[in-house]
Amino acid sequence: MLACAEGDWPHHDWPAPDDPHVSRALPMSPPYRGLRETDVDVVVLRCEDPSVSLAGLLQEMGAMSAPVIVVSPRQDVEAVAEVVRRGAGYLVDGDYCTCMLSSAVVAATAGRTYLSPTACAALRDAAQPVLDGRAETERLRALLSPRERQVMELLSTGLAAQEIGMRLGLSKKTVRNNLSNIYAKLDARGSTDAVLRWLGAAPVLRA
Structure with missing residues (x-):
């Protein structure tokens, strides 16, 4: 479902007829009356202020148990951190393409939180002002093997196990x-x- 003000959705050609993952998008304007009676897999919220x-x-x-993906021009740490704390994915305007949007929808249905690169960078910045937070992040990262660190770098961009395996030349298993070890x-x-x-964003999000 596309939750946004009427005429505010920028991708009128999405999903494409040949999109292998997203077959249909149902638009719904605020205040989203009747949403609970709608059978949807994922809710994509387009808004100015998340x-x-x-x-x-x-x-x-x-x-409703449907996962949510936020699409917004806001890219500040506070906005991104609050959205992720609530369990939603985040795509920053101008920082993604419709293929990434479809990937985000697929990731959401699998229980993963998809972040566009700018949103991911904002979460990295969230821990920077706190020295103890940086030290704790480095301590946790040191627990991982070099291969596990590679996996985590790719996982943090929203890639699934199969996509990570293709990037690293590893089997999905x-x-x-x-990931289990991580x-x-x-x-x-x-x-x-x-x-x-x-x-390094967990301490900030849980404060």
Whole structure:
């Protein structure tokens, strides 16, 4: 579902007829009345101010389990961190293409948090002002092997196990084994938690 003001969605050619992953997008304008009665796999929220719009959307969603991806021009640390803390993916305007948007939707259905490069950089910056946070991040990263660090760098950009394997020349099973070891070493509950710890943003998001 495309949650945005009428006429505010910039990609009128998405999804493309030959998109192998996204077959249909249903537009819905705020205040999203009737959303709970709609059967959707992923909600893509296009908004100017995620701190206001995402809270309103989540309230309207209620107990719906559909994952959310935020598309916004905001790229400051506070905006990105708040969105990710709420469990949503984040794409910054001008920082992604429609292929990445489709990849973000697929990642969301698999329980992964997809971040565009600028959003990812914002989370990295989130921990920079806190010296202890940097030290803790480096301590956690030192626990990982060189291969596990490569896997985490790719995972933090939103790639799935199969895509990571293709980049590194590894089987999907080997990547999944690496991820299991990484989660254990970082004491992470899953991929999103591991990425936040890897980027050094977890302490900020949980404050």
